[in-house]
Amino acid sequence: MQNVICALQGAVLFVGKLPDLAFHSTVTPAAIAGLDTDIKKRIKGSSQWMTARCFVFDGTLNHETVLNGTVGILFADPGSEIGELLTKEAGPERLAKNPSWTGDLISTCWEILKTKPESYPAIFGKTFPFNRLSPTKNxxxxxxxxxxxxxxxxxxxxxxxxxxxxxxxxxxxxxxxxxxxxxxGxxxxxxxxxxxxxxxxxxxxxxxxxxxxxxxxxxxxxxxxxxxxxxxxxxxxxxxxxxxxxxxxxxxxxxxxxxxxxxxx
CATH class of the missing domain: 1.10.10.60 (Homeodomain-like)
Structure with a gap:
């Protein structure tokens, strides 16, 4: 399977396969979704594993992740509109499971993998959160x-x-x-x-x-x-x-x- 990295306005989207991720922090707010199965995540200092199809977390959270299958990871640029959205979604605990737009993120990632690059603008233009961004200047x-x-x-x-x-x-x-x-952007x-x-x-x-x-x-x-x-x-x-x-x-x-x-x- 081909891995895809999209440099977007206010974010970066990775779609593909990765090995399990040891304890780390992403520096910027991010969301990770399993495209065909759930993901397991554990916060550093805790022995409890959490399972969800999608996790949203801020950049200061140190965590470990077990990945199975294909994933989509949305990394927000510091201070971006998407970053603000993800930080708010993560909440005071700095981590949240299965936001309301999980399905949109997963379907977007699958479309990216199955279509050609010339179709990407239409895909991003119709899906959340990309369709909520302010337009860039020419x-x-x-x-x-x-x-x-x-x-x-x-x-x-x-x-x-x-x-x-x-x-x-x-x-x-x-x-x-x-x-x-x-x-x-x-x-x-x-x-x-x-x-x-x-x-x-x-x-x-x-x-x-x-x-x-x-x-x-x-x-x-x-x-x-x-x-x-x-x-x-x-x-x-x-x-x-x-x-x-x-x-x-x-x-x-x-x-x-x-x-x-x-x-x-």
Whole structure:
């Protein structure tokens, strides 16, 4: 089965198979659903296992998960609309079972696995919580944002200097960060992380080692790549990118995807 990773406005959706997850925290709010069977979860410090088709939890919760079959995991971006929704759903206990939209999340994940990428926009456009998000700005309407995006793509190894980028386009750093997030759906630094991770995955799929892929994508070394990946997903990349496992990437903002394709050639 092909694993799918979708970079969405305000979230990341992983659909596929993973091994059981040892105690960890995801840093950001998340939801995990078993597509064909229940999931078992245990909070650190407790001997009691909980069983549910779907769990919602905030990023501070340290927990262990037993997975059986195919799963869908929705990771929210910090401060995003989806993040606020998941945090509220998790409640004061920081963990909740089977939210009202469990069925929607499961059906969305199955559709993603069974259809081609060109059908994804229609799928996300009709399902909760993706259909509740504010629309993104048209990035191609602003040459200044295109310039910033090109800088991030052409120089993945460089540290993001927001002040330098904002000076280059003649705008304040606060304006740049606000407009970039409105257009892309991700904060500027978060997008840079995503692009570098995607680049590393491309090299991995071409047969490169984890270390060589990390360097080629602009990370300092393999450990840096692993740490950034864990920061976003809460799990090690070695758990996702098992040898021989195909990975399909999808970026929700189609205009950005077209730019990435043209710039990667």
């Amino acid at each position: 990035i191609l309407d602003d040459n200044r944002l295109i310039y910033v995006l090109r800088q991030l793509i052409d120089n993945p190894e460089e540290t993001v200097n927001v002040e330098k980028l904002s000076d280059a386009i003649g705008m304040s750093s606060s304006w740049l960060q606000h407009e970039f997030k409105n257009a892309v 991700l904060p500027l630094r978060a997008f840079r992380k995503w692009f570098r991770i995607k680049t590393a995955v491309i090299f991995l799929q071409q047969g490169a080692t984890m270390a060589d892929s990390a360097i080629a994508a602009g990370f300092y070394d393999q450990a840096h790549f692993t740490n950034v990946f864990r920061e976003i997903f809460g799990i090690s990349p070695s758990l996702v990118f098992s040898k021989g496992e195909p990975i399909h990437w999808y970026v929700q903002n189609e205009q950005i995807e077209k730019m990435l394709i043209s710039l990667e050639k």
